[in-house]
Amino acid sequence: MLEHGGNLRDAARHYGLDDWLDLSTGINPRGYPAPALPANAWHRLPEPDPELSAAACAWYGAPALLPVAGTQAAIQTLPRLRPPSRVTVSNPSYAEHAHAWGKHGHTLRLAPYAALGAAVDDSDVVVVVNPNNPTGETVSPCLLLAWAERLAERGGWLVVDEAFGDTAPALSVARYADRPGLIVLRSVGKFFGLAGLRLGFVGAHPATLTALADLLGPWAVSGPAQIVATAALRDGDWQRATQARLLEDGLRMRTLLGTHGIQAAGTPLFHWWPEDAPEAFHDHLARHGIWCRLFREAARGIRLGLPPDEAGWRRLETALHTWSNR
Structure with missing residues (x-):
């Protein structure tokens, strides 16, 4: 099977950490609130x-x-x-x-x-x-x-x-x-x-x-x-609000990366850039409890998804600061 993001069990096993900020996928971290299900949804x-x-x-x-x-x-x-x-x-x-x-x-x-x-x-x-x-x-x-x-x-x-x-x-x-x-x-x-x-x-x-x-x-x-x-x-109201928020968060991510010398491309849900030392960057973030997606082959570089909250944004900023000032 091919390697994909979201493999937090592997991260926990390798680094011995339990508290992870998972930025390894491009999945909206503030997803749609699922409604309650009728009982027959499980029966029929x-x-x-x-x-x-x-x-x-x-x-x-x-x-x-x-x-x-x-x-x-x-x-x-x-x-x-x-x-x-x-x-x-x-x-x-x-x-x-x-x-x-x-x-x-x-x-x-x-x-x-x-x-x-x-x-x-x-x-x-x-x-x-x-x-x-x-x-x-x-x-x-x-x-x-x-x-x-x-x-x-x-x-x-x-x-x-x-x-x-x-x-x-x-x-x-x-x-x-x-x-x-x-x-x-x-x-x-x-x-x-x-x-x-x-x-x-x-x-x-x-x-x-x-x-x-x-x-x-x-x-x-x-x-x-x-x-x-x-x-x-x-749910049109949720869709419109989410599109607006993701555009804002995507711009915030690109700006944050740019302040640390990283010129990234991507979509509002994820950003990617070619990295000279992607394994070292991946390891650096992992030691801060941040799981990103490492690409070793055709798209050799790093991909980051969006943090779910302000605590996640601060945690990422701290890790980026220590990387760029190493």
Whole structure:
């Protein structure tokens, strides 16, 4: 299994600390307050709820969406829907895409964002994360739709992972997801801070959604997850307030890093930068009880999520100060 953020048990075991400030993911640290659940949510088999799909379509602006047990479920399943294909995955990006497409007989190629356009004409599938995790790079909707059209002419796919798209709605191509050749992934784990629900959505041409649903099988999303997510997707006041707060916190993080000589890129939910000594920086923060995400390979550097409160911000500032003045 690939390494990801959020592995606090590993941190505690290695460093012998129990009190951690977890900045290793890009998950909103002040997530949606889950409502109380009716008793039958735990008793009944989780048949698909049309209200969940309607709420998701309204929030994401999509014509149709298939709920899945986190976008990870779709990432692992989509490669099984195609015969052996030439697949280009943006690099660096969320590593599970390349990991999944590298199986099932596909020919995998990794390409930097600047080379994705050139890769479209000699690929059957192109996968792009937009905004990118971890670097924050973006591709315009117009360009994505042009790529999808070129791929669709040959029966190909453009897979657009918009897991961090809630803070950049103008970048989304979800409203066009019923077009042939375009597949869009959305997640409630990041912006809504509900990663534990394991819930995401796939937008695609109806035939692709049907094939994906058949392969995933019945009861793909739990009943409690459907109830909580429906409430979150309908709560416009919380969504608007959270978007505004995350934009403020993202700017605060970039400013804080800049005062310590770190020029970071990313999204409001996370910041990343190339670091000359990423292992040493990671170890330094860990010894202050702060868990960040260390990237050793393609995106060699550090990624930081947002602290949940003022105490967390002060703790991070102290650790950054001691690093920059070492």
